[in-house]
Amino acid sequence: MDKIYSEDSKTNKEMSPKDENISFILNYSKALSVISYKNMKFETLLN
Amino acid sequence: MIMRKEIITDATLVSNYVKGQESSLEILIKRHKERIYSFIYSKVYDRDIAEDVFQDTFIKVIRTLKRGKYNEEGKFLPWVMRIAHNLVIDHFRKNNRMPKFQNNGDFSIFSVLSDTSLNAEKKIIKAQVEEDVRRLIEELPADQKEVLVMRMYQDMSFKEISERTGVSINTALGRMRYAIINMRKVIEKHNIVLTN
Numbered sequence: 150m151d152k153i154y155s156e157d158s159k160t161n162k163e164m165s166p167k168d169e170n171i172s173f174i175l176n177y178s179k180a181l182s183v184i185s186y187k188n189m190k191f192e193t194l195l196n
Numbered sequence: 197m198i199m200r201k202e203i204i205t206d207a208t209l210v211s212n213y214v215k216g217q218e219s220s221l222e223i224l225i226k227r228h229k230e231r232i233y234s235f236i237y238s239k240v241y242d243r244d245i246a247e248d249v250f251q252d253t254f255i256k257v258i259r260t261l262k263r264g265k266y267n268e269e270g271k272f273l274p275w276v277m278r279i280a281h282n283l284v285i286d287h288f289r290k291n292n293r294m295p296k297f298q299n300n301g302d303f304s305i306f307s308v309l310s311d312t313s314l315n316a317e318k319k320i321i322k323a324q325v326e327e328d329v330r331r332l333i334e335e336l337p338a339d340q341k342e343v344l345v346m347r348m349y350q351d352m353s354f355k356e357i358s359e360r361t362g363v364s365i366n367t368a369l370g371r372m373r374y375a376i377i378n379m380r381k382v383i384e385k386h387n388i389v390l391t392n
Contacts, residue, residue, distance in 0.1 A: 164234040166250045171225055174254045178221050183262040190263050 206272040253280040340375035
């Protein structure tokens with residue numbers, strides 16, 4: 150009789166954000182630059 | 197030769213990221229994405245909205261870290277979950293749905309780290325508890341009710357509440373305190389059970 154192996158719990162892809170979304174977030178982070186000047190912070194998004 | 201696999205802590209990754217190491221952010225996101233995304237989804241039950249909230253959460257995380265406004269106390273994930281939680285509330289507010297009553301005053305880490313999926317019975321109980329709490333709030337004096345609603349349902353700080361209502365922060369705090377004391381009195385008087 151064949152052994153019955155329980156399935157490996159697959160990484161629940163449904164409960165994970167899309168790769169495109171993560172890419173966007175990482176690109177946003179790379180593009181964002183915060184500059185401090187006299188107690189003020191300026192955010193710039195580099196293109 | 198035994199290779200030791202050392203896990204870099206969240207705190208170290210955050211510190212490296214703030215110093216400019218972008219790859220640390222990628223590790224952090226990949227490490228925690230499922231936990232955060234499933235938490236958001238368990239509240240909104242819509243994948244597109246969950247994606248939006250997830251994105252907005254990390255945009256806020258990134259901006260705060262790059263502005264140097266984050267104080268590392270070994271609590272990166274709870275902090276991110278808190279941001280996600282508040283953005284979920286914002287979403288419901290924008291869609292004119294009354295946000296669920298959450299104990300924002302004493303934020304318990306276990307309320308976001310525990311299993312958030314509710315079975316049918318618990319959902320009914322939760323809905324009943326929330327309805328009972330809303331009824332209790334209606335019984336409060338107008339000034340106390342106003343502060344409590346602003347604090348609990350609109351997530352405003354006491355500074356914002358004092359500016360909006362035109363009273364000092366201490367007065368706003370006092371009204372909040374009395375609101376809770378009065379609610380407790382009513383709960384005890386009528387033997388209302390508010391546990392889930």
